[in-house]
Amino acid sequence: MAETVLSVKGLQKAIGKKPIIHNITFDVFAGEVFGFLGPNGAGKTTTIRMLVGLAKADGGDIRIGGISLQEQFPQAIAQVGCIVENPELYKFLTGRENLEQFARMSGGITPERIEEIVRFVDLERAIDDKVKTYSLGMRQRLGIAQALLHRPKILILDEPTNGLDPAGIRELRQFIRKLAEEEGLAVFISSHLLSEIEMMCDRVAIISQGKVISVGLVKELMAQFxxxxxxxxxxxxxxxxxxxxxxxxxxxxxxxxxxxxxxxxxxxxxxxxxxxxxxxxxxxxxxxxxxxVTLEDLFLTLTGGGGSHGAEHGGARTE
CATH class of the missing domain: 3.30.70.920 (Lrp/AsnC effector binding domain/regulation of amino acid metabolism (RAM) domain)
Structure with a gap:
């Protein structure tokens, strides 16, 4: 069985006295693309901020590679590469200079590793151009290269397809599948784009109003409907x-x-x-x-967005 890279148990978060994340539990395994799916405002970004230490959980446990994020933060977070919202890049530096700057801050990253990751993200032709000349898709790949430099066990991406055109989305999807299938990396992706999650992910957790309402293989979840x-x-x-x-x-x-x-x-x-x-x-x-039946049908049914007919018949029946 594949290694459990990320284990989340009973995660909770409140703003003041108002709970916004309710007892979230799921696991992410090595070599899989795991989708975190929900509408805007469902709690996706808040959850991700807790997973990467940008926000403190009020309850529950997060373990990365078996190490508690709360108890051994430096050791746990060292196994994570992440992009929350947009990649943070120096647009007046070249792509290579951005990676070299990040390598200096991280430590232990060799020039050979930089060359390896540049090839992997297919930026050899543009790596010595200034980032301000990059397309949004190229910036996304450079951001992912930066997140992968230190060889993390899991890559966490928050809405990575935002702003990309269809060609850029397809390119990113193929690249993420390559990371999981060829490198054995666990990839955690949050998104509200149902069609992309359906094509990109092996398993999915569906979140609504701060609660995970379903977790499973995309194919198995859809087979229920x-x-x-x-x-x-x-x-x-x-x-x-x-x-x-x-x-x-x-x-x-x-x-x-x-x-x-x-x-x-x-x-x-x-x-x-x-x-x-x-x-x-x-x-x-x-x-x-x-x-x-598509993942969108499943999502609308599970979140109660499919109208009264679906609720009346207890499933994904539609008129």
Whole structure:
């Protein structure tokens, strides 16, 4: 089993007497990209500030590489590379000079390590240009290079795609996957961009109003809310169609929407089997429409943002 690089247990924070972070618990493992997903104001940045020692927790425990952040701060924080909000760079220095300045402040970083990390972030051609000439994506990569110089066990990024164009987002996504898959680094990313988290992350914690409401593999979380199929059936056959669909192993739920429509939650790859079962049962199928569930659907359901229908039916059912 992969090493637990970051362990958060019962994390709490209040402003005055008002609790804003409530008993947050999760683990992050080596070699994975872990998404911390929530709307603006959910508590993502406050949590990250506690993880990197910029804010003090009122309760709970944070361990990095098995070392308590509260009890052995220098040893624990030495294993962290982070960018909170935007990379702090000297725009009138070159990229190389920025890295050299950071290396002097950190200590123990060789020129060879600087060259290695420049190659890794693919900035060889621009490293001797002044940072003020860099695109936002290049600045983000230089900031990550700076955060990786001291060989941390975990890289923590707060909203790293903010301001990037689609090409820059794709480039950053590929780079972060490379860090996890080729370097075995744990990468912790906060974001409100659901589509990016879905494509980038292995596991995700969903936070709402200062509480983590779900943690798990992206694929497993989405599997709980399987794809939906909308069937159009003559009203005289709707009850029998519901009975046939309920008996199929690929179908996890069925509900009637109207006189001539019902929906099933099922493996979308097996719709043809379900259609054949209905036809074999003498049921005319007048129409089929499919909806692939996304992380956004899951997020809206879990946070109560999907409207009354989702709450009424206890899941990701939609009209």
């Amino acid at each position: 399987a794809d939906q199929v909308d069937w159009t059936i003559p009203s005289s056959h709707i009850q029998k169609a519901e009975e046939v669909l309920r008996k199929l192993p690929a179908v996890t739920d069925v509900w009637v929407v109207s006189e001539e429509r019902l929906k099933s939650r099922m493996d979308i790859e097996r719709v043809s089997e379900a259609n054949q079962a209905l036809v074999n049962g003498g049921i005319p199928v007048m129409g089929i429409a499919t909806k692939t």
